[in-house]
Amino acid sequence: KAGVTQTPRYLIKTRGQQVTLSCSPISGHRSVSWYQQTPGQGLQFLFEYFSETQRNKGNFPGRFSGRQFSNSRSEMNVSTLELGDSALYLCASSGAGTVQETQYFGPGTRLLVL
Amino acid sequence: QQPVQSPQAVILREGEDAVINCSSSKALYSVHWYRQKHGEAPVFLMILLKGGEQKGHEKISASFNEKKQQSSLYLTASQLSYSGTYFCGTEYRGLTGGGNKLTFGTGTQLKVEL
Numbered sequence: 001k002a003g004v005t006q007t008p009r010y011l012i013k014t015r016g017q018q019v020t021l022s023c024s025p026i027s028g029h030r031s032v033s034w035y036q037q038t039p040g041q042g043l044q045f046l047f048e049y050f051s052e053t054q055r056n057k058g059n060f061p062g063r064f065s066g067r068q069f070s071n072s073r074s075e076m077n078v079s080t081l082e083l084g085d086s087a088l089y090l091c092a093s094s095g096a097g098t099v100q101e102t103q104y105f106g107p108g109t110r111l112l113v114l
Numbered sequence: 115q116q117p118v119q120s121p122q123a124v125i126l127r128e129g130e131d132a133v134i135n136c137s138s139s140k141a142l143y144s145v146h147w148y149r150q151k152h153g154e155a156p157v158f159l160m161i162l163l164k165g166g167e168q169k170g171h172e173k174i175s176a177s178f179n180e181k182k183q184q185s186s187l188y189l190t191a192s193q194l195s196y197s198g199t200y201f202c203g204t205e206y207r208g209l210t211g212g213g214n215k216l217t218f219g220t221g222t223q224l225k226v227e228l
Binding site for chain 2: 004033035042043044045048056058090100101102103104105106107108
C-alpha cells in the first residue's frame with residue numbers, strides 16, 4: 001500500500017504571497033490532519049478533515065485554511081505569508097480518525113518564506 | 115497545553131537502556147508515540163489507551179498511567195537505529211466533534227553511540 005504523499009516537497013516563497021500544499025492519504029483513509037513543525041514550537045496541530053468537513057481546528061490564524069476533496073485528498077492554503085510561516089508542514093492520515101487509530105505521516109513540505 | 119517530555123536529550127552507548135517520560139496537566143484519553151529521524155517524517159511506534167496498559171514493540175515498550183496522566187517509553191538494549199527524536203502525542207478527554215487532534219510534546223532527542 002502506498003504511503004501518504006505530499007507535494008511539493010520544497011517550496012520557497014516571499015512575504016505576502018500565498019501557497020497551496022497538497023496531501024494524498026493512504027488509500028481508504030478518510031481522515032487527514034495537518035501539522036506545522038518548527039524548531040521552536042515543535043509539532044503543532046493545524047486542522048483535521050474527515051469526509052470533506054473540517055472536524056477539528058488548532059490555534060492558528062485564519063490565514064491558514066484547508067479543504068478536503070471527495071477522494072480524501074486534502075489541500076492546505078496559507079495566504080499572506082509571513083517569515084514565521086517557514087516550517088515543515090506535515091499531513092497525516094488515518095482510517096476514520098478515531099482516538100484508537102494510528103496516524104501515518106507523510107514526508108512533509110518544507111516551506112521557506114523570504 | 116502541551117505535554118512535557120523528559121529528558122530533553124539523552125546520549126546512550128549501544129546496549130544501554132533509556133526511559134522517556136511524557137506528562138500532561140490534563141486528563142488523557144490516549145498517548146501516541148512517534149520517532150522522527152532528521153529530515154524524515156515521524157514514524158509511528160505505538161498507541162496506548164486509558165487503563166494503565168503496557169505495550170511492546172520489539173525492544174521498545176511503553177506504559178500509560180491514567181491516574182498520573184503520564185506515559186513512559188522504555189527502550190532496552192538500545193541500537194544505533196534508535197537514534198532520533200521521540201515525540202509523544204496526546205489526546206484529551208472531552209474532545210468535541212470526535213476525530214483526531216494530537217497535541218505533541220517538545221520531543222526528546224536520543225543519540226545512540228558505539
